Amino acid sequence: MKLATFDAGTGPATGIVLGDEIVATGLSGTMIDLISRWTGVEASLRAAAQSGPRIALSQVKLLAPVPRPGKIFAIGLNYADHIAESHMDTPPHQVWFTKAQTSVNGPFDPVEVPAFAPFVDYEVELVAVIGKAGRRISAETAASHVFGYCVGNDVTERMWQHRTPQWSLGKSFDTHAPIGPWITTADEVADPHALGLRCLVNGSLRQTSNTGHLVFNIWQQIEHLSQAMTLEPGDLIFTGTPGGIGAAMDPKQFLKPGDVVRCEIDGLGAIEASMKSVG
Numbered sequence: 001m002k003l004a005t006f007d008a009g010t011g012p013a014t015g016i017v018l019g020d021e022i023v024a025t026g027l028s029g030t031m032i033d034l035i036s037r038w039t040g041v042e043a044s045l046r047a048a049a050q051s052g053p054r055i056a057l058s059q060v061k062l063l064a065p066v067p068r069p070g071k072i073f074a075i076g077l078n079y080a081d082h083i084a085e086s087h088m089d090t091p092p093h094q095v096w097f098t099k100a101q102t103s104v105n106g107p108f109d110p111v112e113v114p115a116f117a118p119f120v121d122y123e124v125e126l127v128a129v130i131g132k133a134g135r136r137i138s139a140e141t142a143a144s145h146v147f148g149y150c151v152g153n154d155v156t157e158r159m160w161q162h163r164t165p166q167w168s169l170g171k172s173f174d175t176h177a178p179i180g181p182w183i184t185t186a187d188e189v190a191d192p193h194a195l196g197l198r199c200l201v202n203g204s205l206r207q208t209s210n211t212g213h214l215v216f217n218i219w220q221q222i223e224h225l226s227q228a229m230t231l232e233p234g235d236l237i238f239t240g241t242p243g244g245i246g247a248a249m250d251p252k253q254f255l256k257p258g259d260v261v262r263c264e265i266d267g268l269g270a271i272e273a274s275m276k277s278v279g
Contacts, residue, residue, distance in 0.1 A: 001045070002269075003148070004182035005031050005063040008055060012063055016049045017182050022060060023052035031066050031183070032234035035131055035147050064104045065150055065183045066129065071235040072099040072177060073225055074125070074154050076167065078215045078240025085248035094216050094224050099154070099238070100172035107180025110276035111155055112173065113257050119158040120176075120255045120275070123241035124199035124207050124263040126192065127152035128218055129183050130235040137226040142219035145231065148183040149192055151265045153199075153273070154238050158247050158254070179236065181269045189267065193217055196266040199244065202259055209242030216240075 002017035003025075014034050015022040025045055027034055034041065076095040077083050083090055105111060113120045131147025154171065155178070161170025189195075192211060199207035216224070218239055225231060246253040255261065257277035264270040 001049070001185045001188065002182045003031065003034065003065065003185065004180070005065050005067060006060045007063060008060045012067065016045060017057070018049060018054065020057050021054040022057055023049055023054055026052070030068075032069070035129070035233040038131060038147065061106075062108060062181050063106045064179050066179070066234050066236060067104060068101050069104065069234050069236045070232050071229075072101065072103070072238070073097075073236070074099055074171065074238035075216065075221055075240050079209060079213050079242040080215065081209070081243030082241055082245070083215075085243045085245065090215060094221065096225070097167040097171055099168070099177045102174055103172045103177035105175040105178040105273070107151075107178060107271035109175065109178065109273060111178060111261070111273040112175045112278045113255060113275050114157070114173065115277065115279050117157045117160055117173065118254065121156045121158055121246045122199050122201065122206065122255065122261050122263070123154035123156060123245060124197050125152045125154050125238045125241050126195060126197060126211050126265055127179055128192070128222075128237040128239060130231045130237070131186070131233055133230060133232045135226050135230040137222055137231070139219040139223040142222035143186070145222060146186045146218070147233070148185040149189055149268055150179050150183050151181070151263050151268050151271050152177065152179045152236075152238050153261065153263045153271060154241060178271050178273055180271050184268050195268070197242070198264045200262045201253075201255070206246070207242050207244035211239070213242065214240055
């Protein structure tokens with residue numbers, strides 16, 4: 001099932017995406033509420049998908065599927081080619097940073113390029129959405145804690161990222177975590193470690209890889225994070241980006257106002273954003 005947060009003109013609602021149409025779930029609350037109640041509402045949602053009134057996707061605005069997640073964690077240096085282009089060694093331990101809740105952006109909304117922080121870069125990533133809360137989760141049981149997956153762009157302002165040892169500020173500018181276009185539930189993803197992913201800038205291919213090349217796989221990531229904290233429904237995990245970032249090109253190619261960035265993952269859809277100048 002593909003689940004979206006959308007606005008048909010009356011405010012945010014959750015819906016089921018069926019091809020180029022969407023059916024409102026009829027449930028009150030946010031996507032996190034839906035995820036938390038999943039066991040009790042799944043059957044009714046599947047029935048709604050069969051008989052509910054449909055609206056053309058072209059007639060609604062798709063919002064970030066989880067507009068305000070409780071936590072956003074992202075792993076760095078998790079594809080070998082990205083490690084190589086960054087001139088770094090493969091880390092012996094997982095390298096994590098946070099992205100602010102306020103960085104979340106809709107799948108087709110503009111992404112800001114601040115005048116005072118113009119070194120903005122793209123990073124296509126598979127995003128795992130936590131469904132079942134847990135702490136000290138084993139890698140062997142981690143899959144049961146994932147609700148689904150979506151496409152993400154870990155937009156990064158490189159000057160702010162690298163001028164201190166801590167990356168979170170450079171990763172947390174407003175609009176710098178576009179996700180979507182919807183959540184594909186885990187039962188529809190046969191193997192999350194076998195998905196092709198790509199990033200294109202103005203139609204030119206910049207990144208292309210497969211999640212099978214993750215250094216630390218998704219289950220290891222969940223095991224590691226959950227040793228430190230309780231993972232909760234709706235938490236987002238950005239699982240890493242492959243090589244091809246603008247900062248590693250010669251000459252460097254940072255995003256400019258008017259550029260269009262498209263991130264795609266096989267079976268999950270695509271998100272696309274125009275870069276917008278802000279003061």
